[in-house]
Amino acid sequence: MRPKHTTLTPQELEIMKLVWQRDTATVRDIYEALLEHRKIAYTTVMTMMKILETKGYLKKRRQDRAFVYRPAHPKNQVIGGMLREFIDRVFNGSAEPLLVHLVKTRHIREKELQTIKRMLEEIK
Amino acid sequence: MRPKHTTLTPQELEIMKLVWQRDTATVRDIYEALLEHRKIAYTTVMTMMKILETKGYLKKRRQDRAFVYRPAHPKNQVIGGMLREFIDRVFNGSAEPLLVHLVKTRHIREKELQTIKRMLEEIK
DNA sequence: CTTGACATACGAATTACTTAGTACTATAAG
DNA sequence: CTTATAGTACTAAGTAATTCGTATGTCAAG
Numbered sequence A, B: 001m002r003p004k005h006t007t008l009t010p011q012e013l014e015i016m017k018l019v020w021q022r023d024t025a026t027v028r029d030i031y032e033a034l035l036e037h038r039k040i041a042y043t044t045v046m047t048m049m050k051i052l053e054t055k056g057y058l059k060k061r062r063q064d065r066a067f068v069y070r071p072a073h074p075k076n077q078v079i080g081g082m083l084r085e086f087i088d089r090v091f092n093g094s095a096e097p098l099l100v101h102l103v104k105t106r107h108i109r110e111k112e113l114q115t116i117k118r119m120l121e122e123i124k
Numbered sequence C: 001c002t003t004g005a006c007a008t009a010c011g012a013a014t015t016a017c018t019t020a021g022t023a024c025t026a027t028a029a030g
Numbered sequence D: 001c002t003t004a005t006a007g008t009a010c011t012a013a014g015t016a017a018t019t020c021g022t023a024t025g026t027c028a029a030g
Helices: A010-022 A027-035 A042-054 A075-091 A096-104 A110-123 B010-022 B027-035 B042-054 B075-091 B096-104 B110-123
Strands: A058-063 A066-071 B058-063 B066-071
Touching (some): A010 B075, A027 A042, A027 A066, A042 A058, A042 A066, B010 B042, B027 B042, B027 B066, B075 B096
């Protein structure tokens, strides 16, 4: 048996990103946005958004004939959860080895270091 | 159709971690290690390791009656790939918003900042 | 030689994820 | 009123991931 994803699956995430961007969106809105990047059927988007609703990531409200969806949780919270899950699964819960990778692959450079410094200062 | 995972799935990762730890391992080695944390069948482990071999993550060699497996690629390389895929998928390829999350959730503190600083110095 | 332990090979079952087709309904245009 | 349009509901189907059972073979102990 395959264990259920506790966080967003790749396709779900793709849709959620678009909804967060718009704050409210219809199936058609998302369908058209996705179409710019790849072939996809309208009903596929509908199914995904229905799933996202039953999973508690989207709320819907009827407006005229169509449903208008909006995020049930802020982006930061959901993405944060995904990051936490990733760190737990891949790095056994500690961020430091993750940082090592980021530095060695040059994802972190001086610029990003300044960002971190500034943020740490602000928190204090 | 669901796109094929280019990186390790959760269960595959769990096994790979144990193999990297040991450098070489038999199905029985991994089976016993996994058993300490959860109920699992011997053949399940065998199947997973066979899959990992066909996917190119493990190499096997017969020794007496059993196969001895060893990693086909260093841990750093594979984990690095997973991290890259995650950053691409979740943060559209840029590490900075990831860092923002790490700071805000207190995964990065002064200690980790020093680590980064030191590593950046060494690379220069 | 027989039997038990242990290994692999093969295949099946279940659930999740992803995609999309068909049927039906309601509104709007002519 | 009829028809085209646009929406939802329902169903189905294919692939991937995960788990494990059964069949089979080999070796060593008694």
